[in-house]
Amino acid sequence: MEERVARVEAHNEALIRSVDDLRADMRAFRGEFHELRTEMNRRFDLIDQRFIWLVGTQVATLIAVVGVLAGALYR
Numbered sequence: 001m002e003e004r005v006a007r008v009e010a011h012n013e014a015l016i017r018s019v020d021d022l023r024a025d026m027r028a029f030r031g032e033f034h035e036l037r038t039e040m041n042r043r044f045d046l047i048d049q050r051f052i053w054l055v056g057t058q059v060a061t062l063i064a065v066v067g068v069l070a071g072a073l074y075r
Helices: 002-073
Strands: none
8 A cells, every 4th residue: 555655656746847847848938938029029110110211201202203293394
């Protein structure tokens, strides 16, 4: 009987170690996921800034072209 109890206790301790390892791995995964999310947010912010510059340049070019055409029309 004692042998069985000892075997069950050893098995239980192994399970507890496995669960603790799993918890540690999950904490590490959450940390890595948070870092990835932070980096993605930074890159999307950069893309947003570049897009705003691109649209601004296109609008300025459109205004310049319309101005040139209107100047040529009312000459």
